[in-house]
Amino acid sequence: MALRERLRRLVQKPGSVDLAPFRALVEDAGTRESRVRELPDGELTAAASVLREEEDLAELCALGREAARRTLGERPFDVQLVGTLALLSGHVAEMATGEGKTLAGALAAAGHALRGRRVHVMSVNDYLARRDAEWMEPLYAMLGVSVGWVGQSSTPAERRAAYAADVTYAPVSEVGFDLLRDRLATGAADLVLPEPSVALVDEADSVLVDEAMVPLVLAGAADLDAADPQYADLVRRLRPGLHYATDDEARNVQLTSAGSREVERVLGLDLYAPENLGALTAVNVALHAEVLLHRDVDYIVRDGAVKLISESRGRVALLQRWPDGLQAAVEAKEALAASPSGEILDSITVQELIGRYRVRCGMTGTAMAVAGQLTEFYALRIAVVPPNRPCVRDDRPDRLYATAADKEVAIVEEIAAAHAAGRPVLVGTGDVAESERLARRLARAGLDRVVLNAKNDAEEAAIIAEAGAHGAITVSTQMAGRGTDIRLGGSPSAPPGTAPAETGGTDHDRVAQAGGLLVIGTGRYHSSRLDDQLRGRAGRQGDPGGSVFFTSLQDDLVTRYAPDEADPEGRPRGSAGDEGLVTDKGAHWVVGHAQRVAEGVDLELHRNTWRYNHLIGLQRRELLAERDAVLNGGAADRAMASGAAERHAELTKTAGAEAVADAARQIVLFQLDRCWAEHLAYLADLREGIHLRSLGRGLDPLIEFNREAVPAGKRLLGDARKRSVASFEALTASEDGIDLDSAGLKRPSATWTYLVHDNPFGSLDERALRGLINVFKGRRR
Template identity: 85%
Template sequence: MGLRDRFRRLVQKPGTVDLAPFQAVVADAGTREDRVRELTDDELTAGAFVDDLAEFCAIGREAARRTLGERPYDVQLVGMLALLSGHVAEMATGEGKTLAGALAAAGYALRGERVHVMSVNDYLARRDAEWMGPLYRMLGVSTGWVGQASTPDERRAAYAADVTYAPVSEIGFDLLRDRLVTDPADAVLPEPAVALIDEADSVLVDEAMVPLVLAGATELAEADPRYADLVRRLRPGLHHAVDTEARNVTLTAAGTREVERALGVDLYAAENLAVLTAVNVALHAEVLLHRDVDYIVRDGAVKLISESRGRVALLQRWPDGLQAAVEAKEALAASPSGEILDSVTVQELIGRYPARCGMTGTAMAVSGQLTEFYGLEIAVIPPNEPCVRRDDPDLLYATSADKEVAIVEEIAAAHATGRPVLIGTADVAESERLARRLARAGLDRVVLNAKNDAEEAAIIAEAGAPGAITVSTQMAGRGTDIRLGGGPPGSVPGTAPASAGASARDRVAAAGGLLVIGTGRYHSSRLDDQLRGRAGRQGDPGGSVFFTSLQDDLVTRFAPDETYKGPTEPDGRIDDKGARWIVGHAQRVAEGVDLELHRNTWRYNHLIGLQRRELLVERTAVLQGDHADRMMAEDAPDRHAALVEAAGADAVADAARQILLYHLDRCWADHLAFLADLREGIHLRSLGRGLDPLVEFNREAVPAGKRLLPDARARAVTAFRALTASASGIDLDAAELKRPSATWTYLVHDNPFGSLDERALKGLISMFGRRH
């Protein structure tokens, strides 16, 4: 290794990719630019190939210039090459990730690999597919997009394209539906090849623990309103207690007596287990889930709020019992419930793709998780223009009230100079509380939160206008850049603004650019960086500052034992380094806890994934071949022969296939229900005896998984023996193949306060909280 290589390795960030080879290719491409510009459109299309990467860079750059009116910067081409090499490209906000991703997707497609570009929502999937469409066409690559409302035929056509844009959830739901088809022609997804993930950290880390679920219709699981009324009357501290992490609430002895008196039952008697469960679920819904923080009520329904994005989590719900309890709490009609037919985690979904890459503005903070769980490395792409944003130190206050007063004063001062201000809040309730304070101060503002997130593109696009005040919940994945002076949503980065816009831009730049204010640190420094990165795009002026307090939820939850007894200014401000350390310490503890919970969730789902894989091998053999027919001929030869004589070989083969598919699916749904009960119940037994819950879970789950296929085959043979046939065909009604009358998909927020295995990690906070 030469001296220069050793020096580069020394200064290179740990876990990052060396950019030098990519930069050399881009430099080579620059020497070819004049020649490529002389090509006709047809010659440009004909020359699009990736055997020569420098030539592909030159052709891709020229295609973008002709079709989008934008010449990609060198750093965008470096990002594209990083994606083509299977890395996660970290590119700052406003650096043109969408275009870099499109060029990379085209490169993969020209290699003959089908690409799924995974976004975080329908809006971004459609916008980017249509926006980049002309570029793809000039490069000879077909595109499609999938949204929540897409029909099966539309999905099939979109997935047949070279490059398909779709929300990660829709791809997961299509996978789940395909796993239950009884005719190969009904499947929509092709074999996985390349996953290119937008907002990679949000998708691969924040949503890694949220299972995607396919459910089958059952009766409504309405919660008895008596329980909601009862727990509402219980007094905190006296009748129930909340643990320090706010993940669990339990009845006290006095609370137990009060509930037993009100219901007239012995709450802990074996025959009253259902009552005890209903009371506990109602208590969790009442005490731990808060309206306008964890959910909103819109159009007569409970809508969950995504913690990492601050917006309504479409199609997301809690497990049925808890969902019904929250609906009872809000006096709403119960939503449909059903048994889980199959589920898949985002981590398992992404793991199906042989090639994976992604892009985001904040990858380094989770580089360890991206490497540990996905085998991905980070390529940190430098900005095209140096970032000149001024990031001021946090302003720390003793109380939340002092902090909020100071925030309003800071906003008013910036607004008076014509400087636009973007304020990032933790939840809906805080955004509305701050909006009311601003209104009392006579300051006009626009609020963007889960209650009006459909307007987000237009609101964010105007957040850079002179004097604008925008109050927003979590900014992750908003997908729209904030232009100084304001600008239309979805406009191409790098294009010249209109003259009026230029004038507004100059006024904003002279005032210091966009000022980003955080009303508190998030549970991850990565989310802080996502908010901060909204200012200072493409070398623009800008600034950021975070206001924190020792009463913030982050501090009280993750550093409850840390206290500050030092001096405080008259306005409540604290400048002590030790007090600042407490806030940073709480954030580091929160990040450590989240990582351990991610690992713990992966450990459970890894085993379930292995069992599912074994079943799917069997199911595929049944669906696409004569496996079921041969099995019935072997295990029930007399009945098989009689049915063939009566109805013909083809009819018998089809009946055998349908029967075995049904029982494979039925046994898998039963197995998932068993594993869910086991995972919850195992902790009640293991914790009291000091056992490892995961070991105990595996001790029972592994044998149950080994019985799965034999049980399904035995049930299928029994049903096959009961078949009757005539010249008109086989009567499958006797086999009782009753599939659900309706199915639907959703994301299950797998217990917002942590499932019992997560509550078993109560020692995590103290473990991560020790000073080193």
């Protein structure tokens, strides 16, 4: 027995959780299945309610399995129950695509709820939150657990009702926005979000790693000027090489001497004179928007507005925008009306949001590749759950070409051959522009295809559902978080008028005999996880399938992160065949090396950004403790009675104690919020300025940042208190009440929320880490 255990641990993935205890519980649950099947519905619900008093995980699995069979028509596999138990133990469950993560997650959420914990199941978008909540609602009802969901259009009343349920499904962004709005509430009754307990995160690696440092922002209306179109017109006329130059990785751009002279000639001013700093900034931002941000790659224009594209998902990044100056510059570049801009009132990163929960768990198909980051930043471990049926997918070696043109020809030929055999093909591309370029090539070759990218992502569920149909060709941008399985033979639901023989098992068998779904990658992504997510769309639940990636020495990944490994013509160290195919092992190593460099740089950026946000989070925590004491107690009234005793007594005599206490609370809350917004703006300016200074002097920017940010944070509460006393002293009152307007309390006339894409072409953080790339370049096998 000991030998078997050692052998089992030997083949288990290093760093993963031991599944043996979970398997034993599932086996125990199996022995109870016949008894549980005999229970009427009411008795099953009653049996589940007993679990609120005494924990019995095997009984939970048995009851949950039977409840799913009755309400959803699905009997969870043993491995799904293993995933459920991993989630209940506070781990990240790695489960392959098509293995039933949604159901496993619902059973885990019910289990947490039956333990008396309020559960937030966080998804990546509104559609998945609502779909999964409504899909799983009958299961929850039979287990005696209430469920709700929150979406972007939910009203405050609907949000309160949803959060009052035992289990709440919501996009992670909406939970963050509700938290930010609560932090500006001026009355306890206005609060929406309850105290956090359990966060169960779907697509955990995407949310917890790829988007960990994305700031969620609450902004207020402010008088900020839109970008002047003259700057967009000016930089559009500048010539590359002559008037401006970009760095090797196309992450930064700057005017040359000739460019500066041309700009000064057009604008009629000394660009670098202190009084023209605003013009210099406007020119630089417009130049970045023109040269470094590309339509159909970084963003699309839809319905007269700029829509950012999520790099990790290949879809429109809902509610996301660049910092106001850059956002306005891109809108001017595209000759669009300027979107509302405003002052940031508060913000929170996804990582900080998830860190508020006492229990954190998640599920995804690709977690082990970032196991170190999940442990380092969230104290999470990975439970690698095996598939119900062994994966028989044929993952072929990469096909490397000397040039991008040779690669594209080979891709079309590969698609045509698979299509001729009746095999469905899913092609994963890097961005919208590439997906459309490939679609045009396929059309010229006479091949029908469907394109799924940020321009038509509203149709994605229907497109993906049919991607496994006989002979189908689907060209898509990144496949992470699509939330829809690709079934061989296409959707199991036949459209009206379709003969049964044309769908279901017959078509599944025909596609399986042709070899199953073939996944083709048009290049390696910057993260191996994204490669694995694309590859994992084939071979679902033991089906046949295959995958192959086509790469070239001219791919963006190589030219950006390993530019010294190939010459400008894309010729590798080895030779290429007549069709441009490269077989040299050293050349193949270059692509993997570039990907490892990209992953290393991303990790260091994550760490570096976390260090800054950690300090800001500590300062925010201190302010929020003070705000909570004011919002939910009499701290403000006591402070004013102490700091402005004479005025407090006069106002109380005139307007009454209750009115004075309410006025004191509104004043202190306003000044705390005002000081915090100003502090955030100061820290943003400080961070950028610190980098400019430290890069020139060789100083550690984080140390320099802390040197100035820490004292500023210590002054924050004192400043707010002094302002509060001054405002309180300025109050006027009558028998009708207190005139708060006399204290100058002017909150924003409107507020809105969005996510900031604050690293569109390389922040100063990244430029400070440029040397890291050279370190990675120096590493060899």
